[in-house]
Amino acid sequence: MSDLLQFLVSGVTVGAVYALVALGFTIIYNASDVVNFAQGEFVMLGGMISVAGVAAGLPLPLAALIAIALTAAIGVALNTFAIEPARGAPVVSLIIITIGASIFIRGVTQIVLDKGTHRLPSFSGDDPIHVLGATVLPQSLWVVAGAVAIFVALWLFFTRTLTGRAVLATSNNRLAAQLVGINTRFVMTLSFALSAAIGALAGVLITPILPTSFEIGISLALKGFAAAMLGGMGNPKGALAGGLLLGLMEALTAGYISSHYKDAVAFFVILAVLFAFPRGLYGSNPVERV
Amino acid sequence: MSLLQVEGLGISFGGVTAVNDVSFGLETGKIVSVIGPNGAGKTTLFNMISGVYLPKSGRVRLDGEDVTGLRPDLLAVRGMSRTFQNLQIFHEMSVLENVIVGFHMHERGPVLADLFGLPGSRRRARAAAEGARVLLERVGLERAAEREAGALSYGALKRLEIARALAARPRVLLLDEPAAGCNAVETEEIDRLICEVAKTGVAILLVEHDMKLVMRLSDTIVVLDHGEKIAEGDPALVSRDPKVIEAYLGAGTTEALHAHG
Numbered sequence: 001m002s003d004l005l006q007f008l009v010s011g012v013t014v015g016a017v018y019a020l021v022a023l024g025f026t027i028i029y030n031a032s033d034v035v036n037f038a039q040g041e042f043v044m045l046g047g048m049i050s051v052a053g054v055a056a057g058l059p060l061p062l063a064a065l066i067a068i069a070l071t072a073a074i075g076v077a078l079n080t081f082a083i084e085p086a087r088g089a090p091v092v093s094l095i096i097i098t099i100g101a102s103i104f105i106r107g108v109t110q111i112v113l114d115k116g117t118h119r120l121p122s123f124s125g126d127d128p129i130h131v132l133g134a135t136v137l138p139q140s141l142w143v144v145a146g147a148v149a150i151f152v153a154l155w156l157f158f159t160r161t162l163t164g165r166a167v168l169a170t171s172n173n174r175l176a177a178q179l180v181g182i183n184t185r186f187v188m189t190l191s192f193a194l195s196a197a198i199g200a201l202a203g204v205l206i207t208p209i210l211p212t213s214f215e216i217g218i219s220l221a222l223k224g225f226a227a228a229m230l231g232g233m234g235n236p237k238g239a240l241a242g243g244l245l246l247g248l249m250e251a252l253t254a255g256y257i258s259s260h261y262k263d264a265v266a267f268f269v270i271l272a273v274l275f276a277f278p279r280g281l282y283g284s285n286p287v288e289r290v
Numbered sequence: 291m292s293l294l295q296v297e298g299l300g301i302s303f304g305g306v307t308a309v310n311d312v313s314f315g316l317e318t319g320k321i322v323s324v325i326g327p328n329g330a331g332k333t334t335l336f337n338m339i340s341g342v343y344l345p346k347s348g349r350v351r352l353d354g355e356d357v358t359g360l361r362p363d364l365l366a367v368r369g370m371s372r373t374f375q376n377l378q379i380f381h382e383m384s385v386l387e388n389v390i391v392g393f394h395m396h397e398r399g400p401v402l403a404d405l406f407g408l409p410g411s412r413r414r415a416r417a418a419a420e421g422a423r424v425l426l427e428r429v430g431l432e433r434a435a436e437r438e439a440g441a442l443s444y445g446a447l448k449r450l451e452i453a454r455a456l457a458a459r460p461r462v463l464l465l466d467e468p469a470a471g472c473n474a475v476e477t478e479e480i481d482r483l484i485c486e487v488a489k490t491g492v493a494i495l496l497v498e499h500d501m502k503l504v505m506r507l508s509d510t511i512v513v514l515d516h517g518e519k520i521a522e523g524d525p526a527l528v529s530r531d532p533k534v535i536e537a538y539l540g541a542g543t544t545e546a547l548h549a550h551g
Contacts, residue, residue: 161412162418182394
């Protein structure tokens, strides 16, 4: 029983991070139909830049803020210099551009920062909390709370503000959005900035638990992608559900089968979703009136 | 100089001239209709005026400013809105939200204020929602405000699209077959709506197949055939024009346009 609880706790923690990565995929996909495989690099950058900031003597909150702002700027640059110039290219080409961008970001990170593996200090100590025989790291609570806060904030943004509605409207029907005066290019820029900032925040939150290095982005991108597919690409609710489910499946596989198979779960999920229900849990059925 | 001035617009697709050298003007509060047999180039002309196609020749001027080929969002900012024959609706958003999005231009504040939910942002969102309800009432959709737009009937969607276009407070409104596919009652409602909108000082450019509607509403009618303007004038004049009758009914026919009504 306490084993199970322990697995669930670690599953939810990792799942919250996957959910944030999946959310990043969702936002950019909605604005542009592009699956941005550089999403994992945003998480990596969030962790790595904060580590560099702390090493330079900055207090952790300031280092984290700088990391998030810088990563958001890198996200905007990715859109401006790599995606925007290729406007009108087939979506597959745009996706390949994002893969290229992720390799580029990884390379630059190695050179500008370093190739080492780093951890951030926990936000509020490392004394575990005991709950029904399971131990919970305080940092896990930070991760989960951070993810919840972001989802709530984004939900409010999309449903309560005109800018948020403009983003939704653009993803729903780009031409109609332009007709009412929405600058859809600006919506793209905003989406990349938001996704990058969310990825970076996820990186900051998780780095005290999972050590970071320049190469963690690939596996995070793949798992976030699996989570987004599982939830239904393009649906924020799906990103949350898919991320948590994937995290739980991984933790249970690692606990009850073998930790060697842990990373295979994500690939199994991608295949299963593609075969059985390609739209995912919350995927919509596209209908067009003619 | 008219509010909207179309000067010598022309375009061809793969060597076929779709529209050739069409000119006309549109004044504040007036309704101008573009009619013509199928394939005459009405929708193509519309798409050039509204920035969907880039014309090969000619200019579009809005209040004297050259707006030829500008992106739809930039045209909207300058006061030109349009609707589409095959509807451009945010199907997955509610009816109310569709119109709220239309207020984007006028109620939008700084993005950061919206991201962090500052009070000004909430006030603007409320103002947009109130404005949207007023417009929904005007087009007779206030009861459907909370429904998902995709669930509305065709005629209701047509009115929703007009309400959304009005939210942008256009000076020029381009309506592409607003009554197409509507039944008699729905056509009547749209007829009334267009008149009301024109009375508020909006210049309206209409493409429409329903001849009764066109004859009743228009101040001026522009007739296209094979991409060329063959007549222009008030309804009575145009309906007696032999060239127009010939274009619609074929050479040698003496029946007047009323047969179409």
